[in-house]
Amino acid sequence: xxxxxxxDLGLVEPLVAQAFxxxxxxxxxxxxxxxxxxxxxxxxxxxxxxxxxxxxxxxDLDYCQKKGLPVIxxxxxxxxxxxxxxxxxxxxxxxxxxxxxxxxxxxxxxLLMVTVETYRRLGVDASFKPINDxxxxxxxxxxNGAGLHESVSILxxxxxxxxxxxxxxxxxxxxxxxxxxxxxKSMKDWVTSLRRELGYAPSAEEVKRIYRxxxxxxxxLKLLRSEPTIIEWRIFQEEVKPxxxxxxxxxxxxxxxxxxxxxxxxxxxxxxxxxxxAKKLIRVRAEIKGNKxxxxxxxxxxxxxxxxxxxxxxxLLIGLELEREPVSNAVERFYRxxxxxxxxxxxxxxxxxVLKLKEYL
Amino acid sequence: xxxxxxxxFPEDLFYHRExxxxxxxxxxxxxxxxxxxxxxxxxxxxxxxxRVGSMVQEGKTLGxxxxxxxxxxxxxxxxxxxxxxxxxxxxxxxxxxxxPYGRGWVAVIEPSDLExxxxxxxxxSDKTTLENWLRKEKEIHKV
Numbered sequence: 001x002x003x004x005x006x007x008d009l010g011l012v013e014p015l016v017a018q019a020f021x022x023x024x025x026x027x028x029x030x031x032x033x034x035x036x037x038x039x040x041x042x043x044x045x046x047x048x049x050x051x052x053x054x055x056x057x058x059x060d061l062d063y064c065q066k067k068g069l070p071v072i073x074x075x076x077x078x079x080x081x082x083x084x085x086x087x088x089x090x091x092x093x094x095x096x097x098x099x100x101x102x103x104x105x106x107x108x109x110x111l112l113m114v115t116v117e118t119y120r121r122l123g124v125d126a127s128f129k130p131i132n133d134x135x136x137x138x139x140x141x142x143x144n145g146a147g148l149h150e151s152v153s154i155l156x157x158x159x160x161x162x163x164x165x166x167x168x169x170x171x172x173x174x175x176x177x178x179x180x181x182x183x184x185k186s187m188k189d190w191v192t193s194l195r196r197e198l199g200y201a202p203s204a205e206e207v208k209r210i211y212r213x214x215x216x217x218x219x220x221l222k223l224l225r226s227e228p229t230i231i232e233w234r235i236f237q238e239e240v241k242p243x244x245x246x247x248x249x250x251x252x253x254x255x256x257x258x259x260x261x262x263x264x265x266x267x268x269x270x271x272x273x274x275x276x277x278a279k280k281l282i283r284v285r286a287e288i289k290g291n292k293x294x295x296x297x298x299x300x301x302x303x304x305x306x307x308x309x310x311x312x313x314x315x316l317l318i319g320l321e322l323e324r325e326p327v328s329n330a331v332e333r334f335y336r337x338x339x340x341x342x343x344x345x346x347x348x349x350x351x352x353x354v355l356k357l358k359e360y361l
Numbered sequence: 362x363x364x365x366x367x368x369x370f371p372e373d374l375f376y377h378r379e380x381x382x383x384x385x386x387x388x389x390x391x392x393x394x395x396x397x398x399x400x401x402x403x404x405x406x407x408x409x410x411x412r413v414g415s416m417v418q419e420g421k422t423l424g425x426x427x428x429x430x431x432x433x434x435x436x437x438x439x440x441x442x443x444x445x446x447x448x449x450x451x452x453x454x455x456x457x458x459x460x461p462y463g464r465g466w467v468a469v470i471e472p473s474d475l476e477x478x479x480x481x482x483x484x485x486s487d488k489t490t491l492e493n494w495l496r497k498e499k500e501i502h503k504v
Contacts, residue, residue, distance in 0.1 A: 051425065051432045052407035077407065077427035102501055103401075104431045131403070131429040147432045252409070359453070 002099065005036040006212065006223035011085065014046035016236070018072045018083075019244050021091040021156065023236035024228070025149040028095050032231055035100075037215060037223060038091040039208050045084035046070040047171045050077050055251055057261070060173045069171065073250055076145030076156060079264040082171050086162040086193070088207045090115075090215075092155045099219045100153050104146055108132045110219075111155050115142050117214045118159060122207070124197045133267050139192040140266035159207050162195040163187075172263060175273065179285065183263050183271050186287050190266040262360040269294075272360050276353035278302075280344035284353050288361060291322050296354070302345045309340035317354065322361075327354050363488050365495055368397040371462055375482035377438030378494060379420065382462065383482060390439050390475065393466040394426070394457050397495060403428040405454040410435070410468060415443050419478050423468060426454065435467060439478045445469035 007024075009016065017040055027033045047069050049055055055073065058080050064071055069082075092111055094100040101107045108131055115134050119126035119141065126142075129135045134142035134157075144157035169184035195201040216223055243249050260274035268290045276282045280302035287294040296317050304310050316330040328351045334340070335347055342350070363370040370376065375383040380398035384391045399405065410424035417423050417437035424435040446468050450456050457465035472478065483490050 050427075052409055052427050075432065077429075077432045104429075105403075145431075148434075 001220065001222050002097065003034070003222045003224050004094075005034050005226040007036060007038045007226055007228055008208065009038060009040035009228075011041050011043040014042055014044060014070045014072060014083075015241060015244060016040075017042040017089060018046070018048060018074055019240050020228070020232075020236055021093055021154065022075060022149065022240045023232045024091075024093045025152045025154055026235050026239065027229065027232045028093055029150045029152050033229060035094040035097050036092075036226075037212075038089070038093070039211065040089050040091075041085045041087065041204050042083055042089075043085060045082065045167070046072055047080065048083055049073050049080045051075055052077060053080060056173075058173055060171055064171055071250070072244060073252065074145070075149075076147050076154075078143070078145055080172060081143065082164065082168040083158075084164065084167075085204075086164070086201070087158040087160055088204050088211070089156065089158050090211060093152060094154075095152045099221060100155075102153060105131060107146055107153060107155060108144065112142075112144060112157070114211065114215045114218050115144075115157060115159065117218060118207070118211045119194075121210050121214065122194060122198070122202055124194065129267065135267065136192055136197055139190055141192050141194075141197070159211065160193040161201040161204065161207065163191060163193045165191075174263075179271075179273060182285065182287065183265070186265045186269060186271050190269045260356065260360040262357075270361055272357050274353070274356045274360060276349065276356050278345050278349035278353070282345060282349060282353040284357060286354075286357055288322060288357065291361075293317050293320050293322055298350070298353070300345075302342055305341045305343070309334075309338055309342070312338050312340070313350070322355065322358055324351065324355060327351050363485060363491055365397070365492055366499075368395075368400060368495075369462070370396065370485055370491055372485040374462070374485045375438070375479055376485065376491065376494075377419075377436065377482055379434075379436035379438070381423075381436060381438040381467075383438040383479075385475070385479070386469075388472075388475070389444065390441070390470045390472050391466050392423070392438055392468050392470060394435060394461055396461045397498075399458050399461050399465075402426065402431070402433065405457050408435075408451060408454040408457075408467075410446050410451070411443055413443050413446055417441065417443060417470065419481070426457075437470065438482060439470055439472045440474055441470040441472040443468050444471045 024036050112128050116126045116128050126136050132144045146155045165184050165187050169180050174180045262270045262272035264270050271287050273285045282300040286296040296314050298310050313334040320326040331347050331350045380395050381392050382395050405428050407427040419440045422434050423437040
C-alpha cells in the first residue's frame with residue numbers, strides 16, 4: 001500500500017495557507033520528500049486572486065487596506081475569492097503516483113470523489129460536476145484548482161464550513177454598489193456552505209478527520225502524520241515567500257482589458273457588464289449561466305419613449321441563449337410589439353450590445 | 362497535413378516536445394500551441410506571455426495559459442528574442458482553440474541558434490516520429 005505524508009498545519013497565516021504547498025512541490029520535485037496531503041485553515045481572512053487576474057482591476061485595494069486584508073496571488077487559475085478560517089483547505093502534492101492521474105480532467109474526477117464523500121458523511125448530498133466543481137443541487141460547495149510544478153501534480157481545494165457573502169462581494173472592485181449587490185445575490189444563489197445546508201457548521205477537526213479517512217479509503221493509500229521538513233521551510237522562506245510578496249508577482253502585468261468585465265460566481269455562472277458605443281452609450285449587465293441569460297439590465301445615456309419600454313426588452317431576453325438569432329429575434333419582437341422608440345439607438349445596436357457580453361465570458 | 366486521432370499537424374511545421382509548434386519565416390520563428398495540446402487543455406480562458414524584447418530559452422517558459430482552473434506553461438521551442446506577441450490572442454485566448462496554426466499563433470522569436478535547435482524538434486513531415494511521440498504523450502496524460 002502506497003504511503004503518503006499527512007501534514008496538518010492547523011491554523012496558519014494567509015501566505016502559508018495559500019503558498020506553502022509550493023515549497024512542498026519543489027521539495028518533492030527534487031526528490032527530497034514523498035507525496036503529501038496538506039490540511040490547514042487560514043488563521044485570518046485574506047483575499048486571493050487567480051494567477052491571470054488583473055489585481056488592480058478586480059480587487060478594491062483601498063477597502064482591503066482599510067480592513068487589513070492581505071491580498072495574495074495564487075499559482076492556480078480562476079477568480080478572486082475571500083478566504084477565512086471557515087474553510088478547511090486540502091492541498092494534494094504528488095509525483096509518480098498511480099493514484100493521481102497526470103491528465104487534469106481525470107485528476108479532478110478522482111481526487112474530488114474524496115471531497116464529495118466527505119460532504120456526504122457530514123450529511124450533505126454533494127456530487128461531482130465536471131470539470132472541477134463539487135455541488136449540492138445546483139450550488140457549488142467547494143472550489144478547486146489544479147496545476148503542474150515540473151514533475152509534480154497539484155490539486156488544491158476547500159471544504160466550506162461557512163461563507164461570508166457580503167465580505168466576498170465587498171473585496172471586489174465594481175463600478176457601483178448595484179453591481180456589487182448583484183454579485184452578492186448571485187453568490188447566494190450559486191454558492192453554499194455546510195452551515196447553510198446543515199443549519200450548523202461542523203468543527204474543522206471533524207471535517208479533517210473525515211477527510212483523512214475518506215482520502216485513505218477511496219484512494220487506497222495510507223497517510224502517515226508528518227511535519228514539514230527544514231528543507232521545505234527553507235524553500236518557503238527563500239523562494240516561495242519572496243516570489244509571492246514581490247510587486248512583480250502581485251501586480252503581474254496582464255493583457256489590456258476591454259470595455260467590460262465578468263465576475264465568475266460559481267461553475268458556469270457569471271455576472272458580466274459591458275459598455276457598447278452606438279450614437280449613445282449602451283451599458284448591459286447580466287447574470288449568465290453557461291450561455292443562458294438569467295437576468296439582464298440595459299441602461300445608457302439614450303432615452304426611450306415610453307421611458308419604461310426597455311424593461312420590456314429585458315423581460316424578453318431573460319431565459320434566452322446568448323446567441324445572435326434568439327437575441328435579434330427578441331429585439332425585433334420588442335420593437336414590433338411595443339411600438340417603442342429609443343432615440344440614438346438602432347435595433348442592431350441593442351443586439352450587438354447584448355452579444356458583446358460573450359467576449360467577456 | 363498529418364492527421365493523428367483527429368488532431369492536425371501541418372507538415373511544414375516543426376514540433377517541440379512540450380507542445381509548441383514552430384514555423385521558420387525568413388530567419389524568424391513563429392510559434393504557437395499545437396492542436397492536440399489545445400484540445401487536451403480545453404477552452405483557453407486566459408493567457409500571459411513574456412514581453413516583446415525578452416530573451417527566451419528553448420524549453421523554458423514563454424508564457425502561461427489557463428483553462429477550467431488549470432494553469433499550465435507555454436514552453437519556448439527555440440532560444441532567442443521575442444520580437445512579436447499576438448495581441449489578438451492576448452485578448453481572446455480561445456483563438457488558440459479555434460485556429461491553433463493560424464490566427465492562434467502566440468509569438469515570433471528571433472532565434473540565436475536556429476540550425477542546431479531545429480534538429481531537436483520533430484519535423485511535421487516525419488509522421489512516424491510524430492505518431493510515436495504523441496502516443497507516449499497520451500499514455501502519460503491518459504487522454
